Amino acid sequence: MKFAMCLELDHGPKWIHARQLGVDHAVVLGDTQGGHELWRYENLLRLKTRFEDAGLNLAAIEGLIPMDHIKLGTPEREAELEAFCQTIRNMGALEIPVLCYSWMAHFTWVRTSTTTRARGGALTSSYDHALTQRAPEANHLRLTEDKLWETYAYFLDRVVPVAEKAGVRLSLHPDDPPLSPVLGVGRIFGRPEAFDRAMAMKPSEANAITFCQANFSLMDGPARVPELIRHYGKQIAFVHFRDVRGTAESFVETFHDEGHTDMFAAMRAYRDIGFNGPIRPDHAPSMEGDPNTRPGYEALGRIHAFGYMQGLLEGVDAMRRAT
Numbered sequence: 001m002k003f004a005m006c007l008e009l010d011h012g013p014k015w016i017h018a019r020q021l022g023v024d025h026a027v028v029l030g031d032t033q034g035g036h037e038l039w040r041y042e043n044l045l046r047l048k049t050r051f052e053d054a055g056l057n058l059a060a061i062e063g064l065i066p067m068d069h070i071k072l073g074t075p076e077r078e079a080e081l082e083a084f085c086q087t088i089r090n091m092g093a094l095e096i097p098v099l100c101y102s103w104m105a106h107f108t109w110v111r112t113s114t115t116t117r118a119r120g121g122a123l124t125s126s127y128d129h130a131l132t133q134r135a136p137e138a139n140h141l142r143l144t145e146d147k148l149w150e151t152y153a154y155f156l157d158r159v160v161p162v163a164e165k166a167g168v169r170l171s172l173h174p175d176d177p178p179l180s181p182v183l184g185v186g187r188i189f190g191r192p193e194a195f196d197r198a199m200a201m202k203p204s205e206a207n208a209i210t211f212c213q214a215n216f217s218l219m220d221g222p223a224r225v226p227e228l229i230r231h232y233g234k235q236i237a238f239v240h241f242r243d244v245r246g247t248a249e250s251f252v253e254t255f256h257d258e259g260h261t262d263m264f265a266a267m268r269a270y271r272d273i274g275f276n277g278p279i280r281p282d283h284a285p286s287m288e289g290d291p292n293t294r295p296g297y298e299a300l301g302r303i304h305a306f307g308y309m310q311g312l313l314e315g316v317d318a319m320r321r322a323t
């Protein structure tokens, strides 16, 4: 597996931290304002070489590629699909192997606090469904689950062949939180069975899963996490290694060593399935000295996360050698 750090677009201290931690791979989230501009071939090329010149290999792109028209099935869908497919072709030409996307429309992950006090006063994010349910827009459904399945099928038919040809894996991220609806917007990828259905709709190596571990732990409880990793097996293209405590309706994000999931068993399962894609920590708490301007993606909490992951992997490998 390839340890990767989610990094900003421009060189900075976190890029240097990655190399000092022994991390060779980068993941970018893109920017919210740029539309498709960042993903044009020449811009993506310079992004890739910028990482390479700093000793990092760009292993995945995730997040903010415009997709809402595709998800909603609005008249602008065709133009957006064409731009999306062009991004995939550009990634293929540049040998960037994973494109992580979600099927959350209008907005992506939702938290009700980003200043919840964690261990020793670290700041973390948390979610309380009762609070979002009180929003006025929670009372009328803006987008149905049926519509989302319909647009999803259309998307797969159009995009999977392009991804196959480009050698890029489309990696589906679960809904966060795994609930539906949230703020009046239906969601469809908050259950393990929904991922089975998605993979069966278009069986292909290019049709793959981002195993965002904490979301899967909130679907049926943390005890199922290693089993689900083995169940999806080679269909997992990308891992978000993170943990929480609580339920889908009420949870708090934790340091990697204090959540409700057996992280050693999870790491062992990734090894057992032969996972060789990028794996990155996700949503670590902000520690003293972190500004908490990008909750979940600050420097210090993630440095702890990498040390923890490296220790887990060494333990797993020692155990596998011994048995």
Ligand SMILES: [Mn+2]
Pocket: 173, 212, 240, 282
């Ligand atoms: Mn995630």
